[in-house]
């Protein structure tokens with residue numbers, strides 16, 4: 001597991017391109033036959049990916065957690081950005097199609113990932129945070145029939161924002177949040193840009209009470225997203241490619257403009273789970 005430390009905005013404003021990328025950008029997450037994990041000291045979020053191919057991958061705590069098993073003191077959210085696969089949690093198998101999600105509660109011991117077709121493997125993207133109690137483990141689907149162990153995202157949690165005129169027309173799909181999928185602190189979802197729109201999270205915001213991680217995907221190889229970070233009056237950018245993630249400290253804006261439409265997964269942890277608890281930044285105040 002790779003460890004990333006926290007950073008101060010007073011230092012970050014002096015960083016070079018290379019240093020910014022070292023601190024905040026997460027590359028090469030999706031590697032066939034491997035589980036990759038990056039542990040950040042910022043709210044102790046773990047960002048990772050499991051890409052099982054010809055055999056299942058078993059999640060282990062590793063040295064760094066000093067735990068008997070990964071979710072002994074943690075919870076986890078997952079969204080599949082690859083082919084069909086299964087996640088087995090203490091003997092129960094959940095099948096995840098493209099863009100299906102999962103919440104796995106604290107205390108679940110045996111977790112393994114498998115792909116249905118090794119040539120089109122599942123790509124399980126995950127965020128994990130420290131937890132204090134156990135909430136139900138569920139499969140999360142955009143639509144379909146509600147059944148035991150399956151949550152269908154409510155219409156009110158598919159929020160259309162922006163306009164084509166402002167190049168920010170998009171749908172924010174909230175997967176894990178209070179009132180739909182309970183968690184200790186993790187809030188997670190996926191935002192899809194409409195064709196022709198390229199801006200996410202603009203007008204932008206910070207939220208001193210929560211940190212956030214973005215994973216950009218559904219981008220052709222030559223496409224990029226300029227991800228913007230930094231204090232609102234000290235903005236910097238990170239050039240991001242398909243299936244790369246970026247850590248956003250609480251003091252930082254997090255927004256992007258792409259060379260074309262794309263999709264991204266956001267995950268937040270911290271002080272509260274109130275989605276609307278944001279400090280909005282006026283476009284005219286950005287520097």
Ligand SMILES: O=C[C@H](O)[C@@H](O)CC(=O)C(=O)O
Pocket residue numbers: 170172190191200201202212254266268275278
């Ligand atoms: O705090 C919330 C997060 O930054 C995202 O949900 C924002 C987002 O998906 C968007 O505006 O496109």
Ligand SMILES: [Zn+2]
Pocket residue numbers: 205206207212254
């Ligand atoms: Zn945010």
